[in-house]
Amino acid sequence: MNSTPINKSNTLVLGGKGKTGSRVVARLQQLGWPVFVGSRSGDRIFDWEDRSTWSAAIQDMHTLYVSYFPDLAVPGAVDAIRTLTDLAIANGVQKLVLLSGRGEAEAQECEKIVMASPLDYTIVRASWFFQNFSEGYLLEPIVAGHVALPAGDIPEPFVDAEDIAAVAVAAITEAGHSRRLYEVSGPRLLTFKEAIEIIGRQTGRTIVYEQVPMEAYKAMLKAYDLSPDFIWLISYLFTEVLDGRNASLANGVQEALGRPATDFTDYVKRTAGSGVWDPITA
Numbered sequence: 001m002n003s004t005p006i007n008k009s010n011t012l013v014l015g016g017k018g019k020t021g022s023r024v025v026a027r028l029q030q031l032g033w034p035v036f037v038g039s040r041s042g043d044r045i046f047d048w049e050d051r052s053t054w055s056a057a058i059q060d061m062h063t064l065y066v067s068y069f070p071d072l073a074v075p076g077a078v079d080a081i082r083t084l085t086d087l088a089i090a091n092g093v094q095k096l097v098l099l100s101g102r103g104e105a106e107a108q109e110c111e112k113i114v115m116a117s118p119l120d121y122t123i124v125r126a127s128w129f130f131q132n133f134s135e136g137y138l139l140e141p142i143v144a145g146h147v148a149l150p151a152g153d154i155p156e157p158f159v160d161a162e163d164i165a166a167v168a169v170a171a172i173t174e175a176g177h178s179r180r181l182y183e184v185s186g187p188r189l190l191t192f193k194e195a196i197e198i199i200g201r202q203t204g205r206t207i208v209y210e211q212v213p214m215e216a217y218k219a220m221l222k223a224y225d226l227s228p229d230f231i232w233l234i235s236y237l238f239t240e241v242l243d244g245r246n247a248s249l250a251n252g253v254q255e256a257l258g259r260p261a262t263d264f265t266d267y268v269k270r271t272a273g274s275g276v277w278d279p280i281t282a
């Protein structure tokens with residue numbers, strides 16, 4: 001690992017208000033880097049659904065951090081990453097840091113596109129984020145005290161979005177991470193039930209975990225009026241990605257940063273203090 005700092009240069013963070021992107025932005029700002037948020041409501045308007053916004057958004061950028069939305073596994077993502085990569089090359093972008101997902105064939109296709117390009121690149125291939133429990137679709141059921149998921153005994157090495165951001169920022173600001181793929185996970189395997197138990201223990205709350213069959217889960221999401229695309233994605237993640245293929249630890253945080261990955265309990269202690277999991281009182 002060569003952690004020599006490199007010259008500060010314009011960096012556009014796609015998804016810069018999201019779970020990893022907001023943390024990449026905050027860390028770059030702290031280092032005094034010129035950083036721009038690229039999203040529908042960002043400093044640079046960028047909409048994955050409207051390609052006419054892409055060129056203007058990446059003008060004058062040296063580096064792109066790419067967090068695709070909603071997920072690299074959805075139909076159209078591979079084509080979007082191919083088009084963006086070509087546009088980046090044509091517009092003088094030098095480096096691309098791609099956030100990828102572990103165990104997703106489509107995400108691995110996207111990685112290959114970036115790796116085959118003439119751009120300098122770093123790939124951060126992540127397992128499921130801790131922050132899905134506090135900033136994502138699991139927050140509402142946790143606050144309500146009842147989490148029903150189609151997930152049983154297969155464990156996942158959940159990872160901290162802070163660690164992902166730290167790896168991405170090292171890749172952007174230091175020499176030595178060029179043309180590297182960091183596979184990042186947390187330091188231990190946990191089932192969803194165990195993760196919910198830890199949150200319950202640390203917050204002093206009773207949060208019931210219920211394993212439900214996939215079809216019942218899909219019906220539940222439908223009843224909550226969630227979009228068919230979202231229901232497809234969640235079903236895909238719970239059937240395809242959570243089938244045990246990712247039930248092993250990865251060493252990317254240690255490789256990139258020279259320190260171990262953050263433990264789930266430390267994240268829970270840190271997050272509980274913000275009150276995000278407190279029950280809503282009338």
Ligand SMILES: NC(=O)c1ccc[n+]([C@@H]2O[C@H](COP(=O)([O-])OP(=O)(O)OC[C@H]3O[C@@H](n4cnc5c(N)ncnc54)[C@H](OP(=O)(O)O)[C@@H]3O)[C@@H](O)[C@H]2O)c1
Nearest residue numbers: 015016017018019039040041047048068071072101128129
């Ligand atoms: N969640 C996980 O556990 C996990 C694990 C591994 C990999 N990943 C990867 O992480 C990426 C994002 O994950 P996430 O679910 O955690 O989302 P997120 O980062 O929380 O995404 C929200 C961000 O996306 C922007 N956004 C939403 N719709 C957009 C659009 N149409 N065009 C441009 N920007 C848009 C939002 O800003 P605006 O509202 O301003 O547009 C916001 O900045 C995905 O590529 C996924 O494959 C996720």
